[in-house]
Amino acid sequence: MAGSVHREPEAEESESLRSDANIAGPMTDPVPGPRTESPGDDVSRETPPLTDGGAGPAGGADPVGAPVGRAAQLAVEALGRAGAGLPRPEQTRIMVVANQKGGVGKTTTTVNLAASLALHGARVLVIDLDPQGNASTALGIDHHAEVPSIYDVLVEGKPLSDVVQPVPDVEGLFCAPATIDLAGAEIELVSLVARESRLQRAIQAYEQPLDYILIDCPPSLGLLTVNALVAGAEVLIPIQCEYYALEGLGQLLRNVELVRGHLNTHLHVSTILLTMYDGRTRLASQVAEEVRSHFGGEVLRTSIPRSVRISEAPSYGQTVLTYDPGSSGALSYLEAAREIALRGAGIHYDVHHGHQGGRPGDPNNQHSMSEGIQ
Ligand SMILES: Nc1ncnc2c1ncn2[C@@H]1O[C@H](COP(=O)(O)OP(=O)(O)O)[C@@H](O)[C@H]1O
Numbered sequence: 001m002a003g004s005v006h007r008e009p010e011a012e013e014s015e016s017l018r019s020d021a022n023i024a025g026p027m028t029d030p031v032p033g034p035r036t037e038s039p040g041d042d043v044s045r046e047t048p049p050l051t052d053g054g055a056g057p058a059g060g061a062d063p064v065g066a067p068v069g070r071a072a073q074l075a076v077e078a079l080g081r082a083g084a085g086l087p088r089p090e091q092t093r094i095m096v097v098a099n100q101k102g103g104v105g106k107t108t109t110t111v112n113l114a115a116s117l118a119l120h121g122a123r124v125l126v127i128d129l130d131p132q133g134n135a136s137t138a139l140g141i142d143h144h145a146e147v148p149s150i151y152d153v154l155v156e157g158k159p160l161s162d163v164v165q166p167v168p169d170v171e172g173l174f175c176a177p178a179t180i181d182l183a184g185a186e187i188e189l190v191s192l193v194a195r196e197s198r199l200q201r202a203i204q205a206y207e208q209p210l211d212y213i214l215i216d217c218p219p220s221l222g223l224l225t226v227n228a229l230v231a232g233a234e235v236l237i238p239i240q241c242e243y244y245a246l247e248g249l250g251q252l253l254r255n256v257e258l259v260r261g262h263l264n265t266h267l268h269v270s271t272i273l274l275t276m277y278d279g280r281t282r283l284a285s286q287v288a289e290e291v292r293s294h295f296g297g298e299v300l301r302t303s304i305p306r307s308v309r310i311s312e313a314p315s316y317g318q319t320v321l322t323y324d325p326g327s328s329g330a331l332s333y334l335e336a337a338r339e340i341a342l343r344g345a346g347i348h349y350d351v352h353h354g355h356q357g358g359r360p361g362d363p364n365n366q367h368s369m370s371e372g373i374q
């Protein structure tokens with residue numbers, strides 16, 4: 001339990017962390033070809049270089065539009081991590097990004113993983129299920145009160161296709177935004193028919209082909225999160241490498257069990273991602289080790305470093321993938337996306353470089369998901 005973890009003095013965040021990024025080498029896996037065409041020869045060669053220290057968003061003064069997305073795409077390709085090689089899931093993978101704790105990196109993980117998967121060539125929909133609308137903001141999607149939103153889908157029964165918007169910078173990435181109306185939905189849903197399965201029905205009726213749907217949950221276990229758990233098959237839990245990291249997880253895991261038992265037999269915790277990992281602190285590696293010993297194989301080998309670029313990107317309405325494609329934060333999310341895609345296809349994920357998150361998940365160390373967790 002986190003109680004055995006001792007707090008280290010807070011180390012100052014610095015971009016020197018970039019060297020700690022847990023990045024594997026070029027993709028060599030024998031997997032099918034890309035989902036989408038790579039950018040043609042018309043792509044500008046003036047794309048900003050892949051430096052870690054770049055100041056400001058990639059693409060400079062052009063805050064939205066193709067150049068930014070292309071810079072990211074080029075960065076991905078330059079690193080050998082583009083779609084050339086990532087398997088597409090046979091069916092749409094619906095991943096519920098949940099943890100009832102706030103500030104653990106749910107939204108950051110949702111938008112950056114989604115953008116990474118899209119840059120890898122997948123078609124990805126982000127469903128923003130948090131009334132704060134942070135995922136919509138980070139994707140540069142307008143979500144003022146009048147915008148058709150996921151509230152209309154859940155409460156008014158509007159088709160999902162009426163609210164989905166393409167994300168400006170990243171080809172293949174879409175978002176169903178949340179507006180502040182959603183704050184009332186927890187209450188309004190209570191009296192509605194099939195209140196737990198309204199999102200599931202909306203997704204089932206959505207006919208656009210998608211490889212992934214990522215659902216960003218609010219920091220609670222109310223009806224909005226239950227709707228996500230009923231709609232999805234996989235739960236992705238971001239865990240912040242901080243003191244008390246595991247506290248409250250037991251409640252989430254019990255809810256997952258309850259939903260699996262009564263409403264959605266497919267549901268399981270497929271993925272745990274360590275976020276805000278600070279390689280210089282003993283605390284982070286202790287938390288990582290603890291999480292790995294509890295969860296074993298579900299924990300991604302890739303962990304996400306604490307990175308200034310990751311936290312800056314949303315204020316530009318961007319993911320870190322377009323904001324600073326060469327940064328450690330961008331690279332680690334690209335790598336996490338790759339790991340998720342390969343695992344989903346049952347392909348062994350090979351870590352080429354040392355990783356920063358403690359021991360790799362040991363398949364012989366599979367504990368019960370809730371054992372020892374409060
Ligand atoms: N890897 C990271 N490095 C630095 N800051 C991060 C990182 N991940 C998240 N953050 C910041 O931490 C805060 C909480 O993250 P967020 O994704 O909004 O959490 P949640 O959705 O779980 O509430 C945000 O300000 C975000 O920018």
Ligand SMILES: [Mg+2]
Pocket residue numbers: 106107108130134217
């Ligand atoms: Mg959030």
